[in-house]
Amino acid sequence: MSGKRIIHSYGHGGSGWSLAWGAAEDVAALVLAEPTDSAAVIGAGAIGLSTALRLQQAGIATTIHAREFPAESRSARAAGVWSPDSRIALADAVSPDFPATWERQARQAYAANLRYVGRAGHPIEFIQHYFIPRAADTPLPAPYPVGGRPYRRGEASFLHLNHQIRDVAPAWGPVTAIPFDAKVEVRGGLVMTFNVAEYSRQLMTDFLTMGGRLLRASFDKPAEIAALPSRVIINCTGYGARALFGDESLVPIRGQIGWLAPQTDRLYGVYHNEVTVISRRDGVVVQYVGPDDYTGYGIESEVPDRNETIAALARVAPLMEWS
Numbered sequence: 001m002s003g004k005r006i007i008h009s010y011g012h013g014g015s016g017w018s019l020a021w022g023a024a025e026d027v028a029a030l031v032l033a034e035p036t037d038s039a040a041v042i043g044a045g046a047i048g049l050s051t052a053l054r055l056q057q058a059g060i061a062t063t064i065h066a067r068e069f070p071a072e073s074r075s076a077r078a079a080g081v082w083s084p085d086s087r088i089a090l091a092d093a094v095s096p097d098f099p100a101t102w103e104r105q106a107r108q109a110y111a112a113n114l115r116y117v118g119r120a121g122h123p124i125e126f127i128q129h130y131f132i133p134r135a136a137d138t139p140l141p142a143p144y145p146v147g148g149r150p151y152r153r154g155e156a157s158f159l160h161l162n163h164q165i166r167d168v169a170p171a172w173g174p175v176t177a178i179p180f181d182a183k184v185e186v187r188g189g190l191v192m193t194f195n196v197a198e199y200s201r202q203l204m205t206d207f208l209t210m211g212g213r214l215l216r217a218s219f220d221k222p223a224e225i226a227a228l229p230s231r232v233i234i235n236c237t238g239y240g241a242r243a244l245f246g247d248e249s250l251v252p253i254r255g256q257i258g259w260l261a262p263q264t265d266r267l268y269g270v271y272h273n274e275v276t277v278i279s280r281r282d283g284v285v286v287q288y289v290g291p292d293d294y295t296g297y298g299i300e301s302e303v304p305d306r307n308e309t310i311a312a313l314a315r316v317a318p319l320m321e322w323s
């Protein structure tokens, strides 16, 4: 790409919403190191939106080019919780400086996210989560065959880094005031939660209000990106980078969410029997998370599986029967 600078910012695993502002800050530092008046961002998911807004804030006229706009992107389908090390990488697939980079980005992102807490529409808010173990006399059902494949544990371990930043998020502990009549000891705490519909709208509004532009475009080859008028191009195509740039180090991990109608009078999250249910303002998230991080590993298909959601609901239904 002669005469062009392309900066890649993709591959944030199950942590894109959590890390977006930290990733944007690192991109901004690279862009500002060689000052420019304009930039093109490819992608309008969590990473593209935050990056474009950060560049616009720095006075760089920024245009987003994206095949899918925010509400259509994969980002719109996220569980929406602060989960900065969720399936970020396999432990043996990162460089030695990765943990420090990750920590810096996570801390920057957490601080930036706090700016959206307490705003009209609640783009980001803290809600109570409960971890409810199984009662001793209730067996765990066999793993659900996500994407039609039997569960298989991988050989390498996922990288876990949250211990590096325990100080930034509210601590968890025993909870007694719970909305269920649980027969077990319940732990819980406040979790930073992204109401993704409202948060994306807020990011988009801020970006457009500052003069940013959003254009629909789909690129099949890097050469098509190089043909854009901007000299500086930020690649925020998420999993799309695998096809666009032939990056086979990106591994798909299927994570399907079933959505129920919002119940804004009861906002809380529950983890029980390998299922997460989060009542957000923009809908109730139901996600079968499975025995471990390998659930859905290597599965590219995003075809919805209604039976997966029904099975997930059956796993948490006993909680409601306790009350």
Ligand SMILES: Cc1cc2nc3c(=O)[nH]c(=O)nc-3n(C[C@H](O)[C@H](O)[C@H](O)COP(=O)(O)OP(=O)(O)OC[C@H]3O[C@@H](n4cnc5c(N)ncnc54)[C@H](O)[C@@H]3O)c2cc1C
Pocket (backbone or CB within 6 Å): 009, 010, 011, 012, 013, 014, 015, 016, 017, 018, 019, 042, 043, 044, 045, 046, 047, 048, 049, 065, 066, 067, 068, 069, 070, 073, 074, 075, 076, 077, 078, 079, 080, 081, 082, 083, 084, 217, 218, 219, 220, 236, 237, 238, 239, 240, 241, 244, 254, 255, 256, 257
């Ligand atoms: C089920 C599930 C639950 C999750 N839960 C959480 C969570 O609770 N917390 C958290 O922090 N993260 C979570 N994540 C992860 C998070 O959603 C991702 O890390 C994040 O959405 C990635 O954002 P992105 O902007 O990089 O990619 P995307 O959202 O995929 O956006 C990519 C953008 O690039 C565009 N694009 C791609 N290819 C091309 C092309 N060739 N030409 C033009 N445009 C292109 C797309 O159209 C889109 O606009 C979850 C993910 C899943 C699947």
